[in-house]
Amino acid sequence: MKAVLAMCTKVVCIYTYKGAEVECLCGEVIWCNRKKNFSQKCFGFGQKCKDQLSLCTSSMLQANRGTVKPSTNFNASADAEVLHKAMKGLGTNEDAILQLVTARSNAQRQEIKASYKTLYGKDLIGDLKGELGGKFETLIVALMTSPITYDVTSLHNAIKGAGTDEKVLVEILASRTSQQVKQIVAAYKQEYDHDLEKDITGDTSGHFQRLLVILLQANRQTGIQAESIESDAQALFKAGEQKFGTDEQSFVTILGNRSAEHLRKVFDAYMKLSGYEIEESIKRETSGNLKDLLLAVVKCARSVPAYFAETLYYAMKGSGTDDNTLIRVMVTRSEADLLDIRAQFRRLFACSLHSMIKGDTSGDYRKALLALCGGDDA
Numbered sequence: 001m002k003a004v005l006a007m008c009t010k011v012v013c014i015y016t017y018k019g020a021e022v023e024c025l026c027g028e029v030i031w032c033n034r035k036k037n038f039s040q041k042c043f044g045f046g047q048k049c050k051d052q053l054s055l056c057t058s059s060m061l062q063a064n065r066g067t068v069k070p071s072t073n074f075n076a077s078a079d080a081e082v083l084h085k086a087m088k089g090l091g092t093n094e095d096a097i098l099q100l101v102t103a104r105s106n107a108q109r110q111e112i113k114a115s116y117k118t119l120y121g122k123d124l125i126g127d128l129k130g131e132l133g134g135k136f137e138t139l140i141v142a143l144m145t146s147p148i149t150y151d152v153t154s155l156h157n158a159i160k161g162a163g164t165d166e167k168v169l170v171e172i173l174a175s176r177t178s179q180q181v182k183q184i185v186a187a188y189k190q191e192y193d194h195d196l197e198k199d200i201t202g203d204t205s206g207h208f209q210r211l212l213v214i215l216l217q218a219n220r221q222t223g224i225q226a227e228s229i230e231s232d233a234q235a236l237f238k239a240g241e242q243k244f245g246t247d248e249q250s251f252v253t254i255l256g257n258r259s260a261e262h263l264r265k266v267f268d269a270y271m272k273l274s275g276y277e278i279e280e281s282i283k284r285e286t287s288g289n290l291k292d293l294l295l296a297v298v299k300c301a302r303s304v305p306a307y308f309a310e311t312l313y314y315a316m317k318g319s320g321t322d323d324n325t326l327i328r329v330m331v332t333r334s335e336a337d338l339l340d341i342r343a344q345f346r347r348l349f350a351c352s353l354h355s356m357i358k359g360d361t362s363g364d365y366r367k368a369l370l371a372l373c374g375g376d377d378a
């Protein structure tokens with residue numbers, strides 16, 4: 001039985017549980033030993049796949065908390081035929097499309113795309129865009145895009161042209177692991193022949209820009225530095241509550257460079273020292289995009305699932321719906337930690353994620369989102 005680990009920038013890595021082979025759709029084979037660290041023996045364009053191995057292993061650790069699992073008895077060609085049949089002739093069978101796409105892992109969807117082109121000589125995403133429309137189309141196309149490519153495209157769209165969608169920059173760079181950020185930076189360069197850091201600094205300014213640049217370095221300390229917990233808490237206190245004005249740089253440097261485990265200890269020490277939660281101080285001492293980014297970093301250090309539960313809630317709360325955020329979070333977390341997000345959502349709010357999606361969306365778009373949600377925690 002093969003279990004898909006991760007989508008590489010242009011590569012799918014697949015791990016054979018009862019063997020010792022990592023197989024890549026680019027035609028490369030990398031040998032590994034699941035009981036030891038990966039050792040690499042690559043053929044063809046080997047380096048590209050080697051660079052993905054740590055991403056593959058980290059994705060395997062996360063995958064069991066997702067709501068979407070790899071389909072057993074998977075047949076990419078048969079699935080490609082189902083999708084082709086759903087779109088040919090007059091009318092489109094949207095139900096068949098959503099049921100299939102939401103029941104396959106992302107790496108399986110990449111295989112379906114490849115099989116579709118082999119069988120029909122056409123691009124599957126192009127055909128889906130031609131047959132579907134609106135938010136449902138956006139959701140299905142997002143699901144058919146590899147995770148790293150999706151993040152790269154989201155960031156590019158957030159900073160291209162007039163205006164900047166800071167919300168996307170904050171969400172992605174505050175929540176992704178250091179390894180994922182490194183992959184995003186490399187993939188952005190490959191896709192657009194631009195430096196992501198330069199593109200972001202050209203569209204942002206001030207301490208908000210500085211913290212984004214720090215996060216792009218993906219160079220957080222690891223573990224807990226016990227000897228600096230108190231000094232970090234003191235530095236944050238002196239930079240904010242104890243100072244006339246605010247030393248934003250201290251917040252940026254500490255929150256941008258320390259590990260999540262270390263920061264949680266610092267937050268506890270800060271609470272004892274100041275009598276305030278760190279979030280309260282950030283809200284009082286900072287504003288605008290910097291405040292939003294600092295709060296996102298703090299929330300992700302405490303709990304990434306809780307951060308995304310809150311993000312989803314506020315995307316749907318009130319009279320309108322932030323469908324771009326709703327789609328982005330549901331797609332990117334469906335194979336990572338959506339089960340944990342659902343649990344945190346139910347803990348934090350008076351309803352389940354399933355019930356809020358059901359009440360806030362409609363049609364095939366709602367059906368697909370509920371399929372990704374995977375259950376009601378009411």
